[in-house]
Amino acid sequence: SQQGEEDPQALSIQEGENATMNCSYKTSINNLQWYRQNSGRGLVHLILIRSNEREKHSGRLRVTLDTSKKSSSLLITASRAADTASYFCATDVRGTYKYIFGTGTRLKVLA
């Protein structure tokens, strides 16, 4: 399976703390994307990072990419209860526009 791995599978933190999620993938990529999914809902796009980029920020989100290790991390700073959701990384299959999703991290932020 080409599916990437994410860790931790589940994460429970207090409001205000930072949350870090890691994603590892298997093949060469052009882009890596992070998505959020609230329970039973569709995907919300968070950030796209290209293979020639090492770090990107968007508000309270910080994404890093290490192509040599085939890994990425998503940091959510100053977490809020509303950040409670599942977070997925998705990598494109080089040469196509297919995206393969990681196993996901279920984040729970306690108020």
Place this chain on the structure above:
Amino acid sequence: GAVVSQHPSWVICKSGTSVKIECRSLDFQATTMFWYRQFPKQSLMLMATSNEGSKATYEQGVEKDKFLINHASLTLSTLTVTSAHPEDSSFYICSALRSSGNTIYFGEGSWLTVV
């Protein structure tokens, strides 16, 4: 921003019947769309690539005769689950590739429950 619409959002059908799910790109043309399936508390698994005007390309292990995909226009792809069984109950999500800009947009998903 670009929007991809799925219909229905949720559907309940009886075992043995067929059910169709639509994926529409509302304000852009999409020559390529993708269909994913997600079981509860699991990740999204790519089922197939839908190409406008040609046959879909299925991922390994996905039965093409069970999951019929039709991409008859530049804005619409349909997934038909034939002879549905309870184990087909899942969340189905499509994505559409915006031809200009090469950007992927996801639909909101469709819940299928087979009883």
